[in-house]
Amino acid sequence: MKSTSFFNRTFFAGSAICLLSIPAIAQKSKVVDNVDLVFHNTTGMLQQIHYAPQPLNDHFSGQVFTEYLQQLDGGKRFFLKSDITRFREFEWQLDDEMRGKMVQFYKVVNTVYKQRVKEVEQIIKDLLAQPFSFTNDEYFNDSPKNILYCKNSDELKTRWKNYLKYQVLVQYDDLLEQRKKDTVNHFTDAQLETKARETVARIEKRSMENILKLTADEEAFNLYLNSIINLYDPHSSYFLPVDRREFQEGMSGIYYGIGALLQEQNGKVSIAELMIGGPAWKSGQVEKGDVLVKVQQGGSTEKTDLAGLAMSEVIKLTRGQKGTTVTITFRKNDGSLKDVTIQREALQLEDTFVKSAIINDSSAKIGYITFPKFYTNFGDANGRSCATDMALELEKLKAENVEGVVIDIRDNTGGSLGEVINMVGLFIKQGPVVQVKSSIGTPYVSTVNNPGVLYDGPLVVLVNEMSASAAEIFAAAIQDYHRGIVIGAASTYGKGSVQRGFGVGETKNQIGPDNLDLGTIHITLQKYYRITGAATQLKGVSPDIKLPGIYEPYKMQEKDNPTALKWDTIAAAPFALSNHSEEVSRTIAAAGGRIEKDSSLLALRKNIHWLENRSNLHSMKLDKYRAEKKQLQQTIATIRKQLVTADSLPVINTADVQEELKHKEQFRNDSNKAWLNSLKKDLFLSEAILVMQTWFKTRTGNS
Incomplete structure (x- = not known):
């Protein structure tokens, strides 16, 4: 799931080098020397093999x-x-x-x-040299639409x-709040306003420096090319070359950090x-979007301002x-x-694999299984398969x-198609799982055909707006067969497309993967496509039972991207409902x-x-700003409280894990405790348990 802004960069601040948006650090000069070749090869490939090639005409040129x-x-x-007027001579020539x-x-x-960025640097410097007054009724629009380009520098x-x-104003208000707790310094309002302008000046200075780095020849070309590719769909991208030697060296190194993916x-x-089981996650005080x-290093009294x-x-x-330790x-x-003190650790990869627990409900034991992605072993004998791990956890739960x-x-971003097919086969004996179709030709239907199923009891699948790709295929198959009940936000993410990487190559129309x-x-x-024939693209999976969606205000789903591929349908694949359908x-x-x-x-x-x-x-205006901020803080605080279940869930480890933890390091026990505590307070998990209890009642004929 790629952001539509190419100024966004994403990195791990944990124990491994970034696996997304890897910065190109070598061989870029080859791209700069061969801009036309790279550009024409790439756009040629898009027209030849993309699922939805664009008509190369004046309309697309304008887009x-x-x-x-x-961008x-x-x-x-x-x-x-005047700049835009000058650029318009190219507006209808870009398809050419x-x-x-x-x-x-x-x-x-x-x-x-x-040139404009450098001019803006001076504008910022001049404007921030003069104090601001926050007593007048003026407004700032953080998401302006349909605004026009400025006519002149004024x-x-x-x-x-x-x-x-x-x-x-944001910085000034923060400083005013901090002053209430400061018993040593006695800064005046004017001094705090000056400090606020100094902070913003540092932020903007570094921001302009970063923007100017993106005007380097290779980065400017990368941005332009990806602006075109993004119009085909949000998940197609061009990546500049990477120095493979340095990348491999980085992958073999060991880093200790807070366990988070930063952007x-x-x-x-x-x-x-947040990396599940990582230090930031275990703190319980850090959230996505913070x-x-x-940053203050352990043992130091000095705080480093990260502005810009x-x-x-x-x-x-x-x-x-x-x-x-580090206090952030x-x-x-x-x-x-909010200050959060975190002890640095190496990322414990086992925390990202399939794991299970038991909810010791008064009426019955209920098993719980979670995993953040559909990982696969890629043919490595020492690798891990999520379907195999799921089977092992199911066996443990059956033994309990x-x-x-x-x-x-929830928040499962997908992964291997083969793994999701095998995983569905643990619950469905035989039949189609998913259909995969190119823009032309007939769809390929992936099926399972097993002598039996590993688990045939009541099944509830918990999803949210960030359940994507392979996770959506799993939820859709369980729902379509009426094998279980899907519960969660109004719809899952909506990524129903398949990508493949190709080397751009050194000769025109060469699309083989060997030359990078x-x-x-x-x-x-x-x-x-689902076995019913409906695409998961754009619309995702609509749960059988809908819960509030906590990500809905942030417009992060596929449907919120204007260049997303459309939803459509194809013919259904023949299948029979499971014997759980009536229940x-x-x-x-x-x-x-x-x-x-x-x-x-x-x-x-x-x-x-x-x-x-x-x-x-x-x-x-300061007082109005504070009133708005207070209302926002109170609403978010209320939402956080509402997301905590009234009655703590009786969640415990399986017997084998309890025994294993007796012989594990303390940090593993601490990580496990934090995980169980998060489940005990989880409102939506509590709702899933209530649905399961309702299922038990329908089996016994009770209402």
């Missing part, structure tokens, strides 16, 4: 024109209207560039862009002044993902020796600041005499009716809806 400028200057704070003409457009734009200064004033956007570094503000620092610099500060100041989603199993694939000197292109070739239907009717009327879930939905629909306009 490329708009998209590239949007460079979405907030319209760099280019002037794709068909073989010399590539010129991005070079012209990049030259002007570098208009541009006004736009930057509005933006900078809000940034200073950089607009000069700020935030948490993209922005890193300051590059990703690589932030990662260096979060890493350190095993067992050392995070800006939470509600705008508040569980009467039902909940499989939690000029980079690699990942192209969407096929789409997944499943009765349970859905009974449990669904209860959940629709549940007052606590209704209240949660209401607060999420408020968050989703809050205004993009923010007052820059």
Whole structure:
């Protein structure tokens, strides 16, 4: 799932080198020397083998024109209207560039862009040299739509002044809050306003430096080419060459860190993902989206301000020796600041594999299984297969005499198609699992044909908006066969496409994977379809029982990307419903009716809806800003409380894990304890357990 902004960078701040958006660190000069060859080979491949090739005409040329400028200057704070007028001579010629003409457009734009960025640096410096007053009714729009390019430099200064004033206000208010706790220093309001401007100046200075790095020849070309590719679909991408030797050396090294996937956007570094079992995750105080503000090394009293620092610099500060601590100041989603002290560890990979537990419900034992992705062994005898691991955990749970199993694939980003097919085969004896289809030809139907199933009891699958790709195939198959009940947010992510990587090659139309000197292109070739014939693309899987979606306000799903491939249908593959079909239907009717009327879930939905629909306009009058911030903080605090179940779930380890932990290191026991505690408080897991209890009642004929 790739972000639509190419200024976003993502890295692990843990024990392994980044596995996403790896920075190109060598061989780029070959690309710069062969821009036309790389460009024409790449666009040629897109037209030949992409699932949905674009018509190369003036209309598409106009789309490329708009998209590239949007990627460079979405907030319209760099280019002037006169620049765009100048660029328009290329607006209807970009399809000709794709068909073989010399590539010129991005070079012209990049030259002007570098000039404008340098001019903006001076504008920022001048504006931040003067104090701001926060007593007037002025507003900042954090998501402006349909704004026009500035006619002249005066208009541009006004736009930057509005933006900078809000940034200073955020910092100023933070400093005012900190002053209440500071018994040593006695800063005046004016001094704090000056400090706030100094902080914003550092942020913007580093941000401009990072933007200028992206105007280097190879990076500018990369951005332009990906702007075009993104119009085909969000999951096709071009990657600059990587120095394989340095990459392999990095992979073999050992790093100790906080256990998080970081992302950089607009000069700020935030948490993209937490590694399950990692130090940040175990703290229970760090969340996806938290922005890193300051870092203080253990044993030091000095805090390093991260404002505007590059990703690589932030990662260096979060890493350190095993067992050392680092205190990170995070800006939470509600705008508040929170210091979290974390002890650095090596990432424990076993925490990312299939794992199980038992909910010792008063009426029956219920098994619980979770895993973050559909990993595979890639033919390595020493590797791990998630389907094989799932089978082992199911055997453990059966030995514990569980009467039902909940499989939690929330935030599961997908993975191996082969693994998901094998995993479905643990619950379905025989029949189709998924259909895979290219843009032409008949679909290929993947099936299972087993002598029996490993588990045939009640099954509930828990999903959310971030359950994607292979996770959606699993949920869809269980749902279509009526083998189990899917419960979760209104829909899963909606990624139903298949990509493959090709070397760009050194000769035109060469698409073999052997030559990587000029980079690699990942192209969407096929789409997944359910056995009913419906695509999982765009719409995802709609659960049988719907819960509030905590990610809905942030518009992170496939449907929120305007270039996503469309949803469609093909012919269904013949299949027979499971023998659980009647029980499943009765349970859905009974449990669904209860959940629709549940007052606590209704209240949660209401607060999420408020968050989703809050205004993009923010007052820059201090008292009004504080009132808005307070309302936001109170709403998010309420949502967090609402996500904690009223009654703690009786979750315990399986007997074999309890025995193993007696002989494990303390940190493994601590990690396990943190995991169990998170499950005990999980509202949505609690709802899944209630659905399972309803299933038990329908089997016995009780209402």
